[in-house]
Amino acid sequence: MKFNDIDMNHWKDSDINTDSLWMINARDKSGKHKNIYHGNFVPQVPYQLLQRYTKKGDVVLEPFMGSGTTLFECEKLHRRYIGFDINPQMLDYVSESMGDGDYADNFYINHCNSLDELQVDENISKANDKFGTTAVQFVLMHPPYMDIVKFTQDEDDLSQIGDIHKFMIKFKTICQNSLKHLEKGRYFAVVIGDVYKNSEVVPLGFYCMDMIKRNFKVKLKGTIVKNIEGNRGKLGSGGIWRYRALSSDYYIFKHEYIHVFKKEF
Numbered sequence: 001m002k003f004n005d006i007d008m009n010h011w012k013d014s015d016i017n018t019d020s021l022w023m024i025n026a027r028d029k030s031g032k033h034k035n036i037y038h039g040n041f042v043p044q045v046p047y048q049l050l051q052r053y054t055k056k057g058d059v060v061l062e063p064f065m066g067s068g069t070t071l072f073e074c075e076k077l078h079r080r081y082i083g084f085d086i087n088p089q090m091l092d093y094v095s096e097s098m099g100d101g102d103y104a105d106n107f108y109i110n111h112c113n114s115l116d117e118l119q120v121d122e123n124i125s126k127a128n129d130k131f132g133t134t135a136v137q138f139v140l141m142h143p144p145y146m147d148i149v150k151f152t153q154d155e156d157d158l159s160q161i162g163d164i165h166k167f168m169i170k171f172k173t174i175c176q177n178s179l180k181h182l183e184k185g186r187y188f189a190v191v192i193g194d195v196y197k198n199s200e201v202v203p204l205g206f207y208c209m210d211m212i213k214r215n216f217k218v219k220l221k222g223t224i225v226k227n228i229e230g231n232r233g234k235l236g237s238g239g240i241w242r243y244r245a246l247s248s249d250y251y252i253f254k255h256e257y258i259h260v261f262k263k264e265f
Contacts, residue, residue, distance in 0.1 A: 001185060003137075005055045016051050022226040022258075032072040032097050041142055041191055045226065045258065046070040049140060050077050053187040053260075058137035061124070063114035063178050068094035070140055075103045082127045082136065084112035084120070087152045105130070115156050115170060120177040136181050139188035143171055145195050145204060164202055168211050175212060182263050187221070193228070193256030201250075205257040217265040224258040 006014060027033070028043040046069060054060060056078040062070050065083035067090060074081040075098075085091060088111045095109065108127035112119050128134055144151060144159035146167050151159045158174075161167040182188055190212070192205045213220060245252050 003053055003055065003186060004051065006051075017048055020222060020224050022048075022224055024227060025229060027229075031076065033069065034067075040067045040069050043069050043073055045191060046073040046140060047077070049189050049258070049260075050074065050079055050138070053189075054079055054138045059127075059131060059133055059135070061136040061139045061178060061181060062141070063120070063139075063174055064142050064144075065094065065109060066090060066142065068097055071098070071107060071109070074107065079106075080131055080133075081107040081109075082124060083107070083109040084114050084123060085109075086111070086113055086154055086157050113154075113156050114174045114177060117173075117177045120181075124181050135183045137183055137186050139178050139182050140191070141174070141178065141188070142191040143174070143208075145193050146197075146202075148195050162197070164204070164207060167204075168207055171208060172211055172215055175216065179216060179263060184263055184265060187260060187262050189261070190259045191226075191256065192259070193253060196250065196253070199250075205259070209257075209259045212259070212261060216261075216263075218261040218263055220259065221262050222258075222260045224260070225255050226258055228254050228256055 006016065024042055024044050028047075033043050050060065050073055057080065059080045059082060060070065060074055062081070062083045065071065065085040068083070071081050071083055071094060083094070091109060091111050098104070098107070108123070108130055110123050112123050114120055124136075144157070146164070147159055147162040149159060151157055154160070156170075158167060158170055161170065179188065190208055192208050194204050195202045209220065209223065212218060241252050
């Protein structure tokens with residue numbers, strides 16, 4: 001089954017990165033993209049994943065919509081989109097950004113708690129009715145990195161959780177609620193980084209990968225290491241962070257992970 005639109009007759013012309021190390025020097029700020037939301041990923045990440053694992057007309061599900069980065073890429077690449085976020089302010093921002101253009105019939109977004117199976121099922125059912133579809137072809141998850149940046153005060157917001165075990169329990173539930181709607185044989189990706197707590201690294205990226213491998217019938221197709229440049233929380237303060245690191249015993253996070261899986265259930 002062909003899962004993308006790559007023309008192998010012209011494979012040398014493709015801009016798809018097939019390496020496991022992605023060095024992205026500058027954020028794409030074209031079109032609707034704006035770096036206004038702490039924690040949003042660079043547009044090049046969904047661009048690469050959508051080009052590699054989806055076709056035009058495919059439906060992409062994102063349980064952590066954020067400021068709409070993936071939605072904007074779906075519009076550009078002619079994919080359909082379902083997005084949920086627990087932060088109502090983000091729904092307002094993304095809705096205003098999208099307006100009522102020609103793409104309006106190709107996306108569905110709503111304020112939704114992705115931990116709530118009933119809410120997720122009801123919203124995806126509405127999206128399927130709108131699109132005339134029965135399943136999604138790609139799931140992209142970019143959860144909060146625990147409580148490093150708190151996005152809302154909602155107790156079901158993963159950014160409120162500072163305990164790794166509680167975080168993994170809730171993230172597992174979100175995976176269950178999302179992956180049940182993904183077609184068998186299609187792909188999903190988790191973009192995640194590590195955190196620093198109690199004077200040591202918590203390898204959140206590997207905890208998430210291990211949880212998915214142990215609880216779902218999937219194949220891990222790749223772990224991509226992506227550089228971090230221009231983090232909003234550290235803009236203009238690189239010298240301070242370097243001074244702190246040199247005066248202590250830790251390293252500054254300059255990478256995050258993109259785990260790509262193939263669903264086999």
